Amino acid sequence: MKYKILIIDDEQSVCLSLSEILQEYGYDVRFCMHSSQVLPLLAKTKFNLILLDIRMPEMSGVELLRKIKQVSSETAVIIISGYASIDDAVKAMRFGALNLYQKPLELSRLLEEISLLSEAAGKIRLVGDHALYESSNPSMLSLSEKISKVAPTDATVLITGESGTGKELVVQSLHLLSDRSDKPMLSVNCAAIPDTLLESYMFGHEKGAFTDAREQHKGLFEEAGEGTIFLDEIGDMSLKSQAKLLRVLQEGTFFRIGGTTELMSKARIIAATNCDLQQDIADKKFRADLFYRLSVVTLHIPPLKERREDIIPLAYHFINEFNAKYQKNIKYFDKDVQSMLYTHCWPGNVRELKSLMERLCIFSTSETVSLNDLPEQYLSNTHTPAKNTLISKYDEMTKSIILEAMDLSQGVKKDAATMLGIDRKTLNARLRKYGIES
Secondary structure, eight states: OOOEEEEEOSOHHHHHHHHHHHHHTTOEEEEESSGGGHHHHHHHOOOSEEEEESBOSSSBHHHHHHHHHHHOTTSEEEEEESSOOHHHHHHHHHTTOOEEEESSOOHHHHHHHHHHHHHTTTOEEEETTEEEEOOOSHHHHHHHHHHHHHTTSOOOEEEEOOTTSOHHHHHHHHHHTSTTTTSOEEEEETTTSOHHHHHHHHHEEOTTSSTTOOSOEEOHHHHHTTSEEEEETGGGSOHHHHHHHHHHHHHSEEOOBTOOSOEEOOOEEEEEESSOHHHHHHTTSSOHHHHHHHTTEEEEOOOGGGOGGGHHHHHHHHHHHHHHHHTOOOOEEOHHHHHHHHHOOOTTHHHHHHHHHHHHHHHOOSSEEOGGGSOHHHHTTOOSOHHHHHHHHHHHHHHHHHHHHHHHTTTOHHHHHHHHTSOHHHHHHHHHHTTOOO
């Protein structure tokens, strides 16, 4: 779910330009220019953050802040004003404001604070005892919805995606959200076990079935019972093992190696691969009938580079996880590090990001991670922060609005200030800032 921000300001130019730039960052933004509209809106809509002008014509910002906190105590509030006194700031903090920014806004600092607030706004939820990241990416939201629908069923599931995208997380979510959550969940990496041992590992063997079979061994399908079996890297399974797995899926029965007793399996099968199984079928490396049995439901996990809005939230999630593990107190990534995280191609996906966060947590000595803390291979990929472009866009929009007002007023500052909803002193400050001649 998108992070919701409400802007309350009687200056239309501030509302429009700030809304535009925050929307560029992916936030869900609305604005009010009249304090009388605020409380009815809060009664209908829940916002994560309110940017509040401390000087409103109908009601003081401090009084409005007090009323906001009465009806929505969990909503974060940041004060923005061109007139704030020390007394105003003290009162605002007393009533629960997080910070106060003077106009013209220091946009880069405000954006950084909003980014930090959004990361902490419940991006992680628990499924059982398992942390599941809640993405705002459309593909990941669709994936989450599919997981919720398919988890309670007995359907076999095939999970596809590049290595390191988090397929194991999806498997655990499917199991924990199913009616089998109190049953075992067992897994095997089909690429890590030699084919001669894989069948024994999955189906078990009888004593004397082969040279080293000194006693009877139960395989995954017996041990799992009515639980879940996860077959990772299914594309690396041999054709012989594929045939035996197909029998289990078709008939629900199997034999231990060397055994003559037919055994029943009621386990649910979830498989995963980073291979192109359709191509493997064309190359005669994978059975088409097994593919269709496994892919009753196919869930694809996009690579991290295709869901860049998840990168910074995930980075903060992992750094907090390693803070607890290594007794560190890393709180922030500076803007250059955030730019690197956002623009890096992440060939190792989420696994690579998690490994980087662990390294940073081990070696960083301050609360803020800077470029100097990054390994050499990441420094070559650093770029000018994306924020700079958006800040420039904000300035351009504001300048354009002021120029339009000056044009309509034929250069009369008093009239231009009235059109913009600001006083002449504020207008003069902005004319100087943007180099606008009268």
